[in-house]
Amino acid sequence: MAVGGRLFILGMRSDHQAGRSYAPRGRTPRTPGTGKRFGANMVSAITNRGHLSFMVFKSRFTAPVFLRFLRRLVKDARRKVFLIVDGHPVHHSRKVREWLEVHGGKIEIFFLPGYSPDLNPDEMLNHDVKANAVGKRRARDQKQMMRTVRNYLARRRRDPAQVKRYFREESVRYAAL
Numbered sequence: 747m748a749v750g751g752r753l754f755i756l757g758m759r760s761d762h763q764a765g766r767s768y769a770p771r772g773r774t775p776r777t778p779g780t781g782k783r784f785g786a787n788m789v790s791a792i793t794n795r796g797h798l799s800f801m802v803f804k805s806r807f808t809a810p811v812f813l814r815f816l817r818r819l820v821k822d823a824r825r826k827v828f829l830i831v832d833g834h835p836v837h838h839s840r841k842v843r844e845w846l847e848v849h850g851g852k853i854e855i856f857f858l859p860g861y862s863p864d865l866n867p868d869e870m871l872n873h874d875v876k877a878n879a880v881g882k883r884r885a886r887d888q889k890q891m892m893r894t895v896r897n898y899l900a901r902r903r904r905d906p907a908q909v910k911r912y913f914r915e916e917s918v919r920y921a922a923l
Contacts, residue, residue: 782887784885784887784888784891785888785891786802786803786804786888786891786892786895787802787803787804787805787806787807788800788801788802788803788875788895788899789801789803789807789811789812789815790868790871790899791815791819791829791868792867792868792871792909792912793909794867794910794913794921794922794923795906795910796905796906796907796908796909796910797903797906797909798871798899798902798903798909799815799818799819799822799903800896800899800903801814801815801818802892802895802896802899804888804892807834807836808836809836809839809840809841809842810841811836812836812837812839812842813841813842813845816829816842816845816849816853819853820849820852820853823852823853826851826852826853826854827852827853827854828853828854828856829853829854829855829856830855830856830857830858830866830921831855831856831857831858832857832858832862832863832866833857833858833860837855837857864917864918865917865918865920866918867912867913867915867918867921867922868912869918870911870912870913870915870918871902871909871912874902874912875895875898875899878898879894879895879898879899880894880895910922
């Protein structure tokens with residue numbers, strides 16, 4: 747992870763609808779699906795240099811899950827990580843604060859202002875994943891959904907130019923500097 751990563755947490759559901767569908771006039775469009783509801787979560791961090799780190803998981807987003815992700819970021823980094831996060835309660839938890847005190851030489855966290863998702867470049871990745879990995883491909887079960895999202899994100903990780911494009915949106919250009 748290069749300096750200046752932005753973090754995002756994404757909840758995905760099997761019944762997410764993205765894009766448009768088609769049906770002959772007078773008929774209701776139908777999209778294939780199982781009728782089952784299931785979901786998964788994802789935490790990701792991107793940099794303006796095109797680096798993407800992610801973790802897809804079944805459980806709720808808790809302090810231990812966040813700490814597992816932070817450990818991976820620090821382990822993969824060649825230098826200190828500066829991470830910008832939103833105001834999620836887990837980011838402010840006692841466990842996270844204690845861990846950051848111990849590892850302050852390797853990672854530092856900065857908080858976005860409250861209610862400002864438009865300032866987070868990782869929101870562009872969120873939209874991309876929901877529109878192209880979850881919404882357009884109907885998974886039969888949670889395992890398939892998670893596999894689809896992981897594969898999609900792995901392709902994105904291999905294409906740094908695409909990750910850099912997330913920083914072109916007007917409201918997040920500040921982060922590309």
